[in-house]
Amino acid sequence: MASSAGPGHGYDYSFKVLLIGDSGVGKSSLLVSFISNQLADDLSPTIGVDFKIKHLTVGDKKLKLTIWDTAGQEKFTTLTSSYFRGSQGIVLVYDVTKRESFTNLADVWVKEVEMYSTDHNCVKMLVGNKVDKDADRVVTREEGIAFADEYGCLFLECSAKTRANVERCFEELALKILEVPKLVEEGSAPVKRNILKQKLEQHTHLGGGCCS
Numbered sequence: 405m406a407s408s409a410g411p412g413h414g415y416d417y418s419f420k421v422l423l424i425g426d427s428g429v430g431k432s433s434l435l436v437s438f439i440s441n442q443l444a445d446d447l448s449p450t451i452g453v454d455f456k457i458k459h460l461t462v463g464d465k466k467l468k469l470t471i472w473d474t475a476g477q478e479k480f481t482t483l484t485s486s487y488f489r490g491s492q493g494i495v496l497v498y499d500v501t502k503r504e505s506f507t508n509l510a511d512v513w514v515k516e517v518e519m520y521s522t523d524h525n526c527v528k529m530l531v532g533n534k535v536d537k538d539a540d541r542v543v544t545r546e547e548g549i550a551f552a553d554e555y556g557c558l559f560l561e562c563s564a565k566t567r568a569n570v571e572r573c574f575e576e577l578a579l580k581i582l583e584v585p586k587l588v589e590e591g592s593a594p595v596k597r598n599i600l601k602q603k604l605e606q607h608t609h610l611g612g613g614c615c616s
Contacts, residue, residue: 417591
């Protein structure tokens, strides 16, 4: 089970995670629900790109996840490679009550990943959101599983509204990232830079200036 750790506690690894998918599928709600441990009310559409940081412990590792939330509107559909660069995890989100949001994953979003993702070891997670609206469901769980199998994704259905499976989504993604040596190596780089920076600062403080 994940537990929040304050920013001052430090961390073992830092990973970048990208949320992509059509506008209105609940990417921002998913993120707010995960970050704040609260139910997400209706949010206004994300304009461009936003990101939030979450500290959590998975197993015995303290992680810092920087989660990028992308706008799904048509004019923002083509993401530049800079958003994908250095991503260890990508979450593809669709709305189980909107067929188009599911078909667009293959027609639009998977192609974006293939075009711009710089790391083929990057872990992908397929998330079917809004399962609280089961009466309006048009995309079956079996279809989600088949898509995940075809494109090599982890798969979960969740509800940002009720928080069902929200934490599990990011925990399972993080666990899978930790199984990939190359991604772990990338994730440890920012930590090493921070340690080096702290040492330099300590050295400066201890050494003082050349004159008093």
